[in-house]
Amino acid sequence: MMYASTLVCLLLCGVCLGSQWLLDDTQRAVVSDLIPRSLWAEQLSLSLLSSYSLAPDVLQDPSNCVQLLHEFANNSADLSNCLANKAWPVRLCQHCYKEYLQLKVTMNKIGNPLQNSTVSCTTILLQSDRVQVIVALNDFFDDLWSNSKCANCLQKNSTEILSSTITFMNLFDGLIQCFNKTMQESPILVKPDNFSRVCQSCNESYRNLSDWYTKLDHEKTLCIDLEDAMNSTRRLWSKTFNCTLPCTDTVPVIAVSAFIIFLPVVFYLSSFLHSEQKKRKLVLPKRLKSTASVANIQDKSN
Structure with missing residues (x-):
């Protein structure tokens, strides 16, 4: 029936x-x-x-769920467009966080009950097909966002960029401007394989950027944007310009290295002197040895 x-x-x-x-x-x-x-x-x-x-009220008026579907489609398109445009140089976290946040808001609407209702659009939009297209798209964006560690560069509510991230990018922009300015000021003096002027002029800027990056690394506030910016800067500094960052702790490093090198020599020398001293203590004087022999003979005669 x-x-x-x-x-x-x-x-x-x-x-x-x-x-x-x-x-x-x-x-x-x-x-x-x-x-x-x-x-x-x-x-x-x-x-x-x-x-x-399906719940009766959803079945009677699916327009609410269809509207949420269109909203999710628009959010996905906006986020995809932003991610593609900011893929190089990588600036995903700083420029696409608003689109990602809006996508999550729409997903919450789909999962939450409709207005003046006790049911949601989960059954229609998320569970009605075997492939679960919306769920797959949402998981893709979540995985990409998580692998990029974008949350490390944003406030806890993901509505603003951290001040430390802004500081890093300002230092980065200043260093790039220093590179360009130095190259433009003396293009004739700079030989194809000699960028010593760039190294001298931008040394302080590079050091400040490197120190700030190390600080953020210790604080676990690095995302893909900052990592990509620092990697590209290091390639320019070391491979393109052939610059080196001078070490300010040269004297302590040399002292520690010298101590480690001479430590085996000191050890073997002290061992040798200690063994010679023991040998001297064990050897008896000749007079004491003859006196001891006479005493033994007298004991035997008695």
């Missing part, structure tokens, strides 16, 4: 939808609301199956 009623309803839905082919162009324009009706018919047919059930 259940299968018979299901078949009848499916046939009625098909008849309702199939009637569109009997209309001419004028009639088609009048009944342009057949698409919403087709959605209603599809949901009605699915609701008759035991593995698919």
